[in-house]
Amino acid sequence: MKKTTNKTSLEQIKKYFDKNDWEPLSFQLESWEAFLNGENGIIQVPTGCGKTYAALMGPLSKLKDCRKKSCLSILLITPLKALSRDLKNSINSAAKYFDEQITVGIRNGDTSPYEKKKQILNPPNILITTPESLSLLLSNKESKNIFNNLFSIIIDEWHELMGSKRGNQCELSLSWLRGNKKKFQIWAMSATIGNIEEAGRAIIGIKAKTPKIISTNIQKEIEITSVLPEEETTFPWSGHLGIRSYSSLLKKLDKNKSTLLFTNTRNQSERWYQCLKFCLPEMEGKIALHHGSLDKEERKIVEDGVKNGLIKWVVCTSSLDLGIDFQPVDQIVQIGSAKNLARLIQRAGRSAHRPGGKSNIIFMPTNSLELFEISAMRRIIKSGITEKINLPELSFDVLLQHLVSLACGPGFNPIIEKERIKDCWSYRNLNDKDWDWCIEFLEYGGKCLKAYPKYKKIEREKSKDDETNFNYFVKDKSLVRMHKFNIGTITSDKFINVKYIRGKSLGNLEENFATKLKTGDTFYFAGKMLQFVKIRDMTLYVKKSSKKSSLIPAWVGGQMAISDLLSDSLRKEIDICKDLDHSGDYINKELNSLLPILKKQNAISDIPKSNQLLIEIYKTKDLTNLFVFTLDGKFVNEGIAFLWALRLAKKKQSTFSITANDFGFSLTTSEDYDFSMLEEQFSYLIKNKNLEEDLENAINFSELTKRRFKNIAQISGLVNQNNPTKTKSSYQLQISSSLFYDVFTKYEEDHLLIKQAHKEVKEYQLENKRITNSLERLSNLKIILNKTETPSPFAFPLLVERLKNTLSNESIEKRVEKLIKKYNL
Amino acid sequence: MKKNSSVFHWGDSSLEMLPSRALLLPQTNELLICDIHLGKGEYFQQNGIPLTNNSDEQNLLRIKNIVKKYNPHKLIILGDLFHSKYSISDPLRSKVENLSESLNIKIELIVGNHDIGCKVKNITFLNFKKSSNFLFSHEPIGNFDNNILNICGHYHPKTFLKNAKDKLYFKCFAMDEKNKILYLPAFGDLTGGYPCKSSFRKWAIISEKEILEI
Structure with a gap:
């Protein structure tokens, strides 16, 4: 019968x-059959191949048979959120085919409270939502x-969700749904990634039957063209955003074709927008700017403008990575290294939204060494290797938030809930001790009960039918209200709204930038020259200005390092070039121009050849610079730099300034420091023994963890980002996360959230595992130690970087001592 | 120059700024502190945020230590002794009420915005206080005589030291010379701070024992 x-x-x-007039593709057929057979699974296909239909049609046809009103x-x-609108439209038209009565609703941060209430009383048959709004629904x-x-x-x-704590949040919500409502099928759609089994496991839990994995052999062809320097001397060696070579880029672009120009940071996008507008006055009105800090309305105007063809070129950040389901765009430009393959492929994918279509991307390097990366990326794509995306594990902040959400809503029984949570892939290693800590933290505030006499968040309520059983609830x-207002794992620094004095809102800036402005200062933001008028109530008032200014706000969080896979390939590229031969088999345009x-x-x-480690020493009048080219990602290099600074200082006392980029790192110290002992000390410098301990001592570890802790404090509900009411009482609840950090480290040694901050710094920031692997690799290399008269091309970017961004490995006391030097005259 | 204390002159009075975040007036033998925010931990706890109340103990201990060390005739608190009237527990109340007797000292509290509605024994509550040279208040009061210095709390001033490579923030004493206002640093451990105007004269508290004029 079922058959x-x-x-x-x-x-149907x-x-x-x-x-x-569509022909179903084999992976679509496979997905529909698998769904109709009652399986769970994950569909892995490149962007724009029709995976939405693959995942959706099965459920829709089933819905037809069992639909109930509301x-x-x-x-x-x-x-x-931006995807919801387009998704709704495409679902609607397909749904209407099966059954005219099917209702589709959207529930996310932009949905009005009235609409949300209506959805609770009268739910739509299909609900499109975000992980945050789903958590909110559970509460x-x-x-x-x-x-x-x-x-x-x-x-x-x-x-896209898997790589961040939003993935954890999703997993936890799903675990609750699985526990309460046993019979539902779950399917995920994903771009091609290296660890698809893990991704599938994460959506169905660890106990369930192995999920079906549906992949396709549709290869999207990607063509990458680089903008190469016209003369070798015009090419910038570092930083400066490559803006000086804009004319080479313009030659490659067609003004009448729809174009997305992707940049890596919001600051960069503002600069490029300013530059293009200035160079192409005839494009006025046809070129626009789009990034996450612009006002929602402003962004929507741009999105609509692209859709109806009025706007041709958009300078954007990752805000349009997934973004709006535009019609395929004709030209895609990537400005600066995309740092990982997935991002480049995603962006390139916007140029052809048809299965089997070819996508094109133009790469505009911002420093010459980035050409290596592009050359490497092209080779990786050709070889078909994919990157892994790792789900963060045991994020206690997200767990605490989830438990409070449940306690706000249906309540939870700790024994039952623990088992559900341990079924989540990223919490499978949760132990009883840590679980008990979490419950204690929510119920009593912490281990040291004496210190939390007035605390109560979740409270027990005996269950009606069984006296020994109880559920936890939030009763206050x-x-x-406060909790619901702060659900989510996306945290941000304090933002200040930017508004015209006459009222129109432009977007937001970081508080840090805003506080530096003085009345009358002009700056460039949202593609406009603005003059600062005043700050009132977290709003910065501006007016239009005709003055020129090069001041452009920067937003924190723009930093990225190249992926493991990419750094590995980068080394191969350099190895290919070692003979300096123009005619080699592997030499391509990029390498040729390098x-x-x-x-x-x-x-x-x-x-350096692949079996060599290049180290350079370059002395200036009063400084000695050591450059080490490990060719690992920026953060790994930073970690090794700190390690070496500590270990070198143990052999010969000195303090070092540290700079790192994707190519290597530099240690700078006084001119009389003798680095020649490096060769005999090398095995000590790259020793993996005591690595963790040395790193903790080496780095201003507490500074880094404090920064990490800021997000953890927000997610776990210690610090509230949003206050529903701005009353006096909420003012009295203002406290900075760094105060929490100090108090917890002082009074409660084993605080799990502090431990988590440590873990996150080690695993995600310093990437301990990558450091360990890297040190291991270095131990097999032969050192080439060169004393150079002038900085080498490899060293030059680090030297420039040093001037604007250095970290120190000294204690607070030492730093204070140095800082007060000039006052001690 | 970093010092163990910094002396500042106003008319014929001297004011000694101490790194223990207190101001000593040697002529009248008065010791001034402000913004202690006792009960802050408990106020947060009541609102579902687990902040320990251990710091109250520390703050009271530090008050005892400076009173013992400088042996003043009177302790004047320039507001915000408490964080909120809702968070004064019985043990905290009795500790504060015993303070005057155990230290054998008169204690006056200029009522701050956080103290509104708080009632404790053995401490004299005032709205502000005048002496020949000074006006003590919690928030700054404008428009007063030329030769009078307004000493107040409320702002939790902070300042930074920096060089080309580094920047660190410290609690500080801040002097608004134009308006003749001296802001004291917040005494409480569990308090944040706000950067003060660049035109102010500043004395940064760089450690528990050292103060530095910037």
């Missing part, structure tokens, strides 16, 4: 495709009933 219904369902889906049946989770007293008829969950762009209504620079590198110093 035949499946068959008719499948026929095919008919819908027929009607639209019952939620299909839940669709998407990472971006609703009605949540148990809302999901009664749910039979399918679909997660869109799962690879104001706590519930040869003059490499020749110079070879003349001043050396080009």
Whole structure:
């Protein structure tokens, strides 16, 4: 019987495709069949191949047979609010084919409270939501009933959520749904990643039957063209955003074609927008700026402008990575290194939204060494290797937030809930001790009960039928309100709104930048010259200005390091070039244009072969600079730099300034420091023994953890980002996360959230594992130690960087001593 | 020059700024502190945020230590002794009420915005206080005589030291010379701070024992 219904369902889906003159692709057929057979799984195909239809048609055909009015049946989770609108439209038209009565709703941060209330009383059959809004839905007293008829969950762009704590948040919500509502099928859609089994495990839990993995052999061809320097001397060696070579880029672009120009930071996008507008006055009105700090309305105008073709070129950041389902764009430009392959492929994917279509991307390097990266990326794509995306594990801050959400809504029984949570992939290693700590933390505030006499967040309530059983609830209504207001794992620094004095809102800036402005200062923001008028109530008032200024705000968080896979390939690229031969088999345009620079590198110093580690010493009048080219990512290099600074200082006392980039790192110290002992000390410098301990001592570790802790404090609800009411009482609840950090480290040694901050610094910031691997690799290399008369081309970017960004490895007392020197005259 | 204390002259009075975040007036033998925010931990706890109240103990101990060390005739608190009237627990109340007797000293509290509604025994509550040279208040009061210096709390002033490579923030004493206002640093451990105007004269507290005029 079941078989035949499946068959008719499948026929129906095919008919819908027929009607639209579409031919189902094999992975689509495979997905529909798997769904109709009751399986769970993950669909892994490149962007723009029709995976939404693959995941959606099965559930839709099933919905037709069991639809009930005002019952939620299909839940669709998407990472971006901006995707919801387009998703709704495409679902709507497909749904109407099956059943005119099917209702589709959106629930996210932009949905009005009225609409949300209506959805609770009268849920749509299909709900499109974000991980944050799903958590919020769980914190609703009605949540148990809302999901009664749910039979399918679909997660869109799962690879995008997986790499962050939003993935954890999603997993936890799913674990609760699994526990309360056993029969539903779950499917995720993902771009091609290296650890797809893990990704599939994460959505269904560790106990369930192995999920079905549906991949396709559709290879999207990507063509990368680089903007090469016209003369070798015009090429910037470092920083400066490559803006000076804009004219070479313009020659490659067509003004009438729709174009996205991706930059890596908001600051960079503002600069390029300013530059292009100035160079192409005839493009006025056809070129626009789009980044995450611009006002929502402003962004929507740009998005609509692109859709209806009025706007041709958009300078943007990752804000448009997934973004809006534009029609395919004709030209894609990547300005500066994309740092990892997935991002480059995603961006390139915007140029062809048809299965089998070819996508093009133009790469505009911002420093010459980035050409190596592009050359490496092209080779990786060709070889078909994919990167892994790792889900953060045991994030206690997210767990605490989840538990409070449950306690605000349906309540939770600690024994049952623990088992559900341990079923999540990223919490599978949760031990009883840590679980007990979490419950204690929420119930009593912490281990040292004497210090928390007035604390209560979650409270026990005995269950009606069994005296020994109890559930936890949040009873204080104001706590519930506060918690709901702060659900989410995306944290940010304090932002200040920017508004015209006459009222129109432009976007937001970081507080740090705003406080530095004086009345009358002009700066460039949202593509406009603005003059600062005043700050009132977290709003910065501005007016238009005709004055010129080069001041452009910077937003924290723009830093990225190249991925493991990429750094590995980068070393191969340099190895390819070692012979400085223009005719080698592997030499391509990029490498060819790098040869003059490499020749110079070879003349001043050396080009390291794959079995060599290049170290350079360069002395100036009063400083000695050590450059080490490990060719690992920036953060790994930073970690090794700190390690070496500590270990060198143990042998010979000195203090070092540290700079790092993706190529290597530099240690700078006084001119009389003798680095020649380096060779005999090398095995000590790269020793993996005591690595963790040395790193903790080496770095201003507490500074780094404090910064990490800021986000943890916000997610776990210690510090509230948003206050529902700006009353006096909320003012009295203002406290900085660094005070929490100090108090916890002082009075409660074993605080799990402090430990988490330590772990995050080690694993995600310094990337301990990569450091360990890197040191291991270095131990097999032969050192080339060169004393150079002038900085080599490889060293030059580090030297420039040193001037604007250095970290110190000294204690607070030492730093104070240095700082007060000039006052001690 | 970093010192163990910094002396500042106003008319014929001298004011000694101490790194223990207190101001000593040697002529009248008065010791001034402000912004202790006792009960802050408990106020947070009541609102579902687990902040320990251990720091109250520390703050009271530090008050005892400076009173023993300088042996003043009177302790004047320039406001915000408490964080909120809702968070004064019985043990905290009795500790504060015993302070005057155990230290054998008169204690006056200029009522700060956080102290509104707080009632404790053995401490004299005032709205502000005048002496020949000084005006003590919690928040600054404008428009007063030329030769009078307004000494107040409330702002939790902070300042930074920096060079080309580094920048660190410290609590500080801050003098607004134009308006004749001296802001004291917040005494409490569990308090944050705000950067003060660049035109102010500043004395940074760089450690528990050292102060530095910038």
